[in-house]
Amino acid sequence: MxxxxxxxxxxxxxxxxxxxxxxxxxxxxxxxxxxxxxxxxxxxxxxxxxxxxxxxxxxxxxxxxxxxxxxxxxxxxxxxxxxxxxxxxxxxxxxxxxxxxxxxxxxxxxxxxxxxxxxxxxxxxxxxxxxxxxxxxxxxxxxVPEDVAADGVEEFLDILPYALWNPGVAELRGGGETISLQADTGAGWVITLDPDRFHHRRSLQPGSVTVRTATSADLLQVVWGRRSVDDYAVEGDAGLLGWWRELARI
Known part of the structure; x- marks a missing residue:
């Protein structure tokens, strides 16, 4: 990236x-x-x-x-x-x-x-x-150009903790579970749910649940709630992914 x-x-x-x-x-x-x-x-x-x-x-x-x-x-x-x-x-x-x-x-x-x-x-x-x-x-x-879309996915993850008008953000905690967002173009992120917060890093590793799409533009629409994950490959704990998407809104 x-x-x-x-x-x-x-x-x-x-x-x-x-x-x-x-x-x-x-x-x-x-x-x-x-x-x-x-x-x-x-x-x-x-x-x-x-x-x-x-x-x-x-x-x-x-x-x-x-x-x-x-x-x-x-x-x-x-x-x-x-x-x-x-x-x-x-x-x-x-x-x-x-x-x-x-x-x-x-x-x-x-x-x-x-x-x-x-x-x-x-x-x-x-x-x-x-x-x-x-x-x-x-x-x-x-x-959407791939470099713009990839920056958009990362920007969403960077600013999400500060969207305090959405009370659901405060509930995005866990015991180390991970959500992996992966594009076939080579962009990828892993979100980790800690007891007191969540954090993300660039990574191509799978998670407790992994979403795989063709491009970062697809991932951008997923994180912003513009596309259903049903359109893409989901591996692992689909319930965790549904919970995350319900609460992770800006």
């Missing part, structure tokens, strides 16, 4: 925003988004574009606290037909903010890394997952 720089994450995030905007252009915004129950494309776009602008504003200010996104003027068009262009315009705003700051500069984040560079990686994968949601909603193939 490659190691990413802040600038590479910024560039990849801008690419994902453009791809998502392209998927949405000319679509009816009332189309349901089945992977985000209760949402339609309009809600998906306003959420994603709003998060970009919220993060960009905090990065520009090197915010020491969380800003209230609900109280911010996002400049949303009155006509929903303008939503894809509005989403796309957020790429420049986000990139400018992220590249204007030292990636090591301290600021508020909700993850473990309290620095600017948290947001370049987070915005890449926030957008990527919602781009996949849009593609699934309109019925077009979802393609």
């Amino acid at each position: 490659r190691e990413w720089t802040h600038a590479e994450h910024v560039s990849a995030a801008a690419t994902e925003i453009a791809r998502m905007a392209d998927v949405l252009r000319g679509r009816e915004m009332s189309v349901p988004v089945l992977t985000c129950p209760g949402w339609d494309l309009a809600r998906l776009v306003t959420h994603t574009g709003g998060v970009h602008r919220w993060a960009a504003t905090m990065v520009a200010d090197l915010a020491e606290r969380r800003y209230d996104r609900r109280g911010m003027d996002m400049g949303l068009p009155a006509d929903a037909s303008g939503y894809p262009a509005w989403l796309g315009a957020g790429a420049a705003l986000l990139s400018e903010a992220l590249l204007s700051q030292d990636p090591q500069a301290p600021m508020w984040t909700w993850g473990g890394e309290r620095r600017v560079r948290f947001w370049s990686r987070r915005m890449l994968h926030e957008t990527l997952v919602h781009r996949m949601d849009a593609e699934l909603a309109v019925g077009i193939p979802t393609l």
Whole structure:
């Protein structure tokens, strides 16, 4: 697996925003988004574009606290037909903010890394997952570069312990059981459940339960709950895997 720089994450995030905007252009915004129950494309776009602008504003200010996104003027068009262009315009705003700051500069984040560079990686994968949601909603193939998808799986595992708004995360403990996520492309992770926490490492070893997929993009959809594990090979304790997937949500 490659190691990413802040600038590479910024560039990849801008690419994902453009791809998502392209998927949405000319679509009816009332189309349901089945992977985000209760949402339609309009809600998906306003959420994603709003998060970009919220993060960009905090990065520009090197915010020491969380800003209230609900109280911010996002400049949303009155006509929903303008939503894809509005989403796309957020790429420049986000990139400018992220590249204007030292990636090591301290600021508020909700993850473990309290620095600017948290947001370049987070915005890449926030957008990527919602781009996949849009593609699934309109019925077009979802393609993700292997290096981006692999980083996305690892990012999910890195930030999951900090998703404290989900009480299920606190229950992800055990007695040494392991969950192995393996892609045929050579990317792999093993999650270990300890009595006081869980941790993960890159590894190609099987676990108490092992999920095997063709690509990291498949694994990305599995960990984010966008695909059923029934589509893939599962070896070992399927009950452990079901328990993990039920609780491991962001």
